[in-house]
Amino acid sequence: MPGLIAAATSATDKRIAFRLGLASGSIQRLPGAINPLTAKLIQEIGFEGAYVSGGAFSASMGLPDIGLTTLTEVATHSAQIARVTDLPVLVDADTGFGEPMSAARTVTVLEDCGVAGLHLEDQVNPKRCGHLDGKAIVSTDEMVRRLRAAVSARRDPNFVICARTDAAGIDGIDAAVDRAKSYAAAGADLIFTEALHTEADFEKFRAAVDIPLLANMTEFGKSQLIPAQTLEDIGYNAVIYPVTTLRLAMGAIESGLREIHATGTQSGMVPRMQTRSRLYELLEYERYNEFDSGIFNFTIGEART
Template identity: 75%
Template sequence: MTGLLGAAAAPADKRWRFRQALESGRLQRFPGAFSPLVAKLIAEIGFDGVYVSGAVLSADLGLPDIGLTTLTEVAARGAQIAGVTNLPTFIDADTGFGEPMSAARTVTVLEDAGLAGCHLEDQVNPKRCGHLDGKAVVETAEMAQRLRAAVSARRDPNFIMCARTDAAGIEGIGSAIDRAKAYADAGADLIFTEALRTPAEFEQFRAAVDTPLLANMTEFGKSELLTANQLTDLGYNVVIYPVTTLRLAMYAVEQGLREIDSAGTQSGLLDTMQHRSRLYELLRYGDYNQFDTDIFNFTLQGGSR
């Protein structure tokens, strides 16, 4: 029953596929997963990878996205999500959880957790959501040092090291482009430029930077929501939808709880729920039952011991 109790693909294979995909010329779509169950659905529908957002992980813990989560919490959730599908899982590592040495340790821990890559950002710690005002960034040289430390700790050369820059909204796009080039020189495989606003700004960044680029299509932020076809035409390599599944789920949960509170029953909500049979299909209940039958399909010989 390969892949029943966990991913059939080894972490090294997922990392290799992610690196090959960056060089394929095809846009890689990575929806965010706030749980392993969501990751299984992302894989079943046929996306290219799974993204684990720091903002979502914080929100799921009831915390704002201001750098309060720990490496242990992030790695543990990442391991749970990465372990249930054959897709590469890419995770938000904020500012690396401390000084350059901490960023280096972050990479080793995330590798051990089965992740295919991570991104580090150039915000001052404590950071804040990339689509809020009032952010501050560290000097380019400090971020480059952070990246070099992280890259040096990488044992699997296919672990994707992504550099995120928040400079566009603070210092301007020209500065963000300069930073992206410096971060690529420091070893970044992928550049994530946060909070670009229009297709023209995405195009300007692509024209100036040779390194593979990631686009963040988060809702209710500063960026215009571009389609996968638009991003492909612009030459982007990866797109993430970091908070989409959490927003969908929390909207439905809130509506449902208010209905139960006002009506006194959930009976009017049944048509908006995932059916038990669909959940069992996603969880492969039938395969588990067969697996259990196979294990216990024998008789002890020679009496009991």
């Protein structure tokens, strides 16, 4: 039964779909998937892709977003998410987890995980959250080496390599534009400029750079929260909502735990919970039941001598 235990769509087809989406003129919306179940919901609701946020993943491990997670941890988590969805999955690969050779290895490892692409950033390794102050970035030449190593390691030409620059918040938008052009020349398929502030900033960047662009709409950061349609009208090709699902979940979890602690029961919150039947629907329990009965309903005849 295709699409039951794992997605029916191959990694290659997901990558092709992502590239076609980026070239379609319609913005590709990628909410953060904090686990495989969330990825299934993202697909069911009708988004174009899913995103694996480094910040959300490190937070889920009880760690700050300062480069403490490893390639192995990120790859394992990303593979679990990509396995269950027919959507393309874009992964935050930080700085590539080391020097240019490490960035090259990161591409091969994440290709093997079945994701559609990754982004590499120009921060100094180890990095920090893109919406914090005090970031440091490597030279343009060093980031170009990082990207060239990544591109050279790519085996599937449809695997998307996105270059993120944090230069706007340090050296200004013009410097970020210059870097974006250098990164595109180095082989980046998509540019992600972190921590632009206003709609006018996004418009200025779009006017200056002629390859696909990704916008980051994260809450409580430096960027104005701009609707997807407005970003599409400006000319952006993709938008991520990296930590939104984690914040929604943790807000509800904290509220619920405090209520249980105060009252000794969760009974007042039951109407706000996902029901058992809805969870089973999302997990496709009925299809598993059909699969089981289809496999194990045979009988063994008498052996012939």
